[in-house]
Amino acid sequence: MWRALKGIFARDLALAWRQRADVLSSLVFFVMVVSLFPLGLGPEPATLRAIAPGVLWVAALLSSTLALGRLFAGDHADGTLEQMLLAPQPLAFLVLSKIAAHWVAAGLPLTAMAPLLGLQFDMAPADIAVLTATLALGTPALSLIGAIGAALTVGLRGAAVLVPLLVLPLAIPVLIFGAGAVDAAEAGRGAGAHLSLLGGLLAFALAGAPLACAAALRISLD
Amino acid sequence: MTSAASVLLSAARLECRRGRRRLFSEVSFALPAGRALLVSGRNGAGKTTLLRALCGLTRPEVGEVAWRGRAVRDHRDEYHAELVFLGHHSALKDDLTPEENLRCALELGGDDGAAHVAATFERLGLAACARLPVRSLSQGQRRRAALARLWLSRARPLWILDEPFVALDAESTATLAGLLRAHVDGGGALVYTTHQEIDVAPGRTERLALGD
Numbered sequence: 001m002w003r004a005l006k007g008i009f010a011r012d013l014a015l016a017w018r019q020r021a022d023v024l025s026s027l028v029f030f031v032m033v034v035s036l037f038p039l040g041l042g043p044e045p046a047t048l049r050a051i052a053p054g055v056l057w058v059a060a061l062l063s064s065t066l067a068l069g070r071l072f073a074g075d076h077a078d079g080t081l082e083q084m085l086l087a088p089q090p091l092a093f094l095v096l097s098k099i100a101a102h103w104v105a106a107g108l109p110l111t112a113m114a115p116l117l118g119l120q121f122d123m124a125p126a127d128i129a130v131l132t133a134t135l136a137l138g139t140p141a142l143s144l145i146g147a148i149g150a151a152l153t154v155g156l157r158g159a160a161v162l163v164p165l166l167v168l169p170l171a172i173p174v175l176i177f178g179a180g181a182v183d184a185a186e187a188g189r190g191a192g193a194h195l196s197l198l199g200g201l202l203a204f205a206l207a208g209a210p211l212a213c214a215a216a217l218r219i220s221l222d
Numbered sequence: 223m224t225s226a227a228s229v230l231l232s233a234a235r236l237e238c239r240r241g242r243r244r245l246f247s248e249v250s251f252a253l254p255a256g257r258a259l260l261v262s263g264r265n266g267a268g269k270t271t272l273l274r275a276l277c278g279l280t281r282p283e284v285g286e287v288a289w290r291g292r293a294v295r296d297h298r299d300e301y302h303a304e305l306v307f308l309g310h311h312s313a314l315k316d317d318l319t320p321e322e323n324l325r326c327a328l329e330l331g332g333d334d335g336a337a338h339v340a341a342t343f344e345r346l347g348l349a350a351c352a353r354l355p356v357r358s359l360s361q362g363q364r365r366r367a368a369l370a371r372l373w374l375s376r377a378r379p380l381w382i383l384d385e386p387f388v389a390l391d392a393e394s395t396a397t398l399a400g401l402l403r404a405h406v407d408g409g410g411a412l413v414y415t416t417h418q419e420i421d422v423a424p425g426r427t428e429r430l431a432l433g434d
Binding site: 001003004006007008011014015018019074077078079080082083084085086087088089090094221222 | 277278279280281299300302303305307309310311312313314315316317318322325326327329330331332
């Protein structure tokens with residue numbers, strides 16, 4: 001089974017590399033949305049510092065939702081998804097391996113980009129560290145939760161609009177604790193509690209989402 | 223007549239629907255080792271749906287599919303380890319080469335045989351395009367690349383193939399028919415559909431007509 005998981009992970013990363021324009025476009029989307037706010041609200045440093053956590057987190061959420069459409073759509077169109085369902089391995093683990101590859105191609109670049117954007121909002125280095133930590137914990141949780149929506153809508157017309165409608169409400173707790181952690185750090189209250197809750201959400205999503213995805217895929221392909 | 227013990231795949235009173243339309247009902251058969259089942263019927267009669275139901279991709283409305291006498295629904299992983307299904311879609315990634323695609327498929331299925339990939343492409347006349355991305359291949363080459371999976375999964379006893387001869391030229395059709403005959407001769411079971419009236423194992427093929 002380990003060989004199959006590694007195979008899917010490596011294949012999806014190779015595909016992401018060969019279609020790197022897609023990966024790049026969701027990253028550029030993230031940078032653009034974040035950069036629009038200083039332009040719209042004016043360059044007052046105090047305002048920018050206050051809105052930075054919320055803006056960065058909302059933009060990360062939107063950008064990762066945008067990338068979800070790619071998760072199963074290609075595999076469904078060319079029949080690879082059928083073969084995954086017919087593989088003699090537990091589907092939940094195969095799905096987990098796909099989500100992991102998806103996160104490396106979509107969530108990890110966002111996380112790596114965030115410190116630079118934090119500077120743009122005049123955030124303190126310590127707060128930037130907290131922001132990066134929240135994204136490192138939060139974006140995998142977003143990929144896992146979003147995968148359920150992607151699995152439910154695979155093969156449907158209008159999936160691109162349906163996925164955000166399904167996923168965004170479920171992602172609200174991640175957004176609250178992610179942005180809350182940075183807010184708390186900026187206010188000097190310490191981000192420990194928020195980060196623990198975020199880690200808890202990730203653990204919960206890690207345990208539940210692959211099973212839910214596997215069930216959703218079996219229904220979608222029936 | 224064959225004894226119950228040698229029956230590999232059996233279906234009992236299957237019924238499938240698409241929306242409110244009943245595609246077929248009361249489909250029953252027992253396929254022993256060393257036999258082929260040719261599913262025929264006009265377009266839209268439910269051939270593909272029947273094959274998907276036999277694989278366990280589609281849940282039949284009524285009835286049950288059994289593999290070696292055990293319900294497929296309850297022993298999915300054991301069943302899938304002995305099954306190769308090739309459907310309408312090629313299951314090839316456009317951005318990968320046929321070789322990479324095939325290696326991934328073998329890893330996913332837990333098959334050995336990665337060592338024979340190059341030799342198989344040679345035999346299928348695909349050696350020249352084994353390292354090109356699939357998007358640059360012709361329809362027939364794609365089809366052959368997808369079918370290469372069969373040569374490397376010969377150990378699996380049940381093959382379910384949906385229109386395997388589509389888009390193949392005469393030579394490839396003959397090669398594939400030879401492989402299918404060898405599979406049946408070797409004690410495998412085969413379920414397939416075709417519009418080209420190709421009987422791969424004369425005398426050992428049972429026919430199932432849908433939509434009469």
